[in-house]
Amino acid sequence: MAAINLPRIIRVGGGALAELPEALAQCGVSRPFIVTDAFLVSSGMVATLLAVLDKAGIDATVFADTVPDPTVAVVEAALEALRAADCDCVIGFGGGSPIDTAKAIAALAVEPRPVQSMKTPATTEVPGLPIIAVPTTAGTGSEATKFTIVTDEASSEKMLCAGLAFLPTVAIVDFELTMGKPARLTADTGIDSLTHAIEAYVSKKANAFSDAMALSAMKLIAPAIRTACNEPGNRAAREAMMVGAHHAGIAFSNASVALVHGMSRPVGAFFHVPHGLSNAMLLPAVTAFSAPAALARYADCARAMGVAGADEGDQAAVARLLVELAALNADLSVPSPRSHGISEARWFEVVPEMARQALASGSPGNNPRVPDAAEIERLYAEAFG
Structure with missing residues (x-):
């Protein structure tokens, strides 16, 4: 129910x-x-x-x-x-x-x-x-x-x-x-909404209604995000991004977000990184960590995003998804925390507290693969760059 x-x-x-x-x-x-x-x-x-x-x-x-x-x-x-x-x-x-x-x-x-x-x-x-x-x-x-x-x-x-x-x-x-908004804002908010859709779809609280909204969001956002960033006046791309973001919001409001968001909020709180940008920094590593526990679900995401064919096996589709998430970050100039200018000493100093806050938020508990604090700390280390 x-x-x-x-x-x-x-x-x-x-x-x-x-x-x-x-x-x-x-x-x-x-x-x-x-x-x-x-x-x-x-x-x-x-x-x-x-x-x-x-x-x-x-x-x-x-x-x-x-x-x-x-x-x-x-x-x-x-x-x-x-x-x-x-x-x-x-x-x-x-x-x-x-x-x-x-x-x-x-x-x-x-x-x-x-x-x-x-x-x-x-x-x-x-x-x-x-x-x-x-x-x-x-x-x-x-x-x-x-x-x-x-x-x-x-x-x-x-x-x-x-x-x-x-x-x-x-x-x-x-x-x-949203017309004419700058590329960096468009990229950060766009990856935020894509993360909402993916996390809602793989969440343990997913349901048939949220699934339909999440898949719709991925189908709208994935083909439009680069165009919206590169052509700020492109109405079709802007409309796809806006409707996609709305569908993604409906999806995660009714299925919850998962590990990426749990880990993202502390990065924003400690280092004042915009929320969508901190999601983008974490999304590839967290997806690679989580995918083995929900291969079919992540494969569906790859197909909805248009990066895997309908007839491709789940393993191959997920491999394509991981390649696409890395390529998207590269194409949209998403920095790692290191290249964003965050101090390595300060990052690793607060990693245990960030992991504690991530777990306390409850979001990681919705993830297909539920991590412990040590695994979250390893993911923060991996994402640092």
């Missing part, structure tokens, strides 16, 4: 942003609190969003002080601003960080408590304020998930928070918001 959870309203397609006022009306809300970042203000994208709302006679309050990898301090500041604004819903506008911040404050607005109390294995189920997620990158899939991630500055831990309170009520999936 599988329990499937989805946003109540999903609007998908180029220009879907124009339908935001109608979606708000469907939810009976009219005083949005917009959570975004300074870049989206300076680039004019927040003005575009406000113009759509203004045309419909909707007044909004803007909080633009989110940071990459949202922290407890930023969540608390946003929550204070939300309380002062008398708003009846929260719009997360941007990449994963603004959307994650929006999710956290929407839950805390209704049920105030320390942010740390929401960390897994706790689950936060009671609905908060309605969340409207409007992604401007094709990557996190956060607009479709019941997860949010907040960094606890005190412990340098990226806390995974889970529960239906974090599932957006409305998702506006408009690929036109």
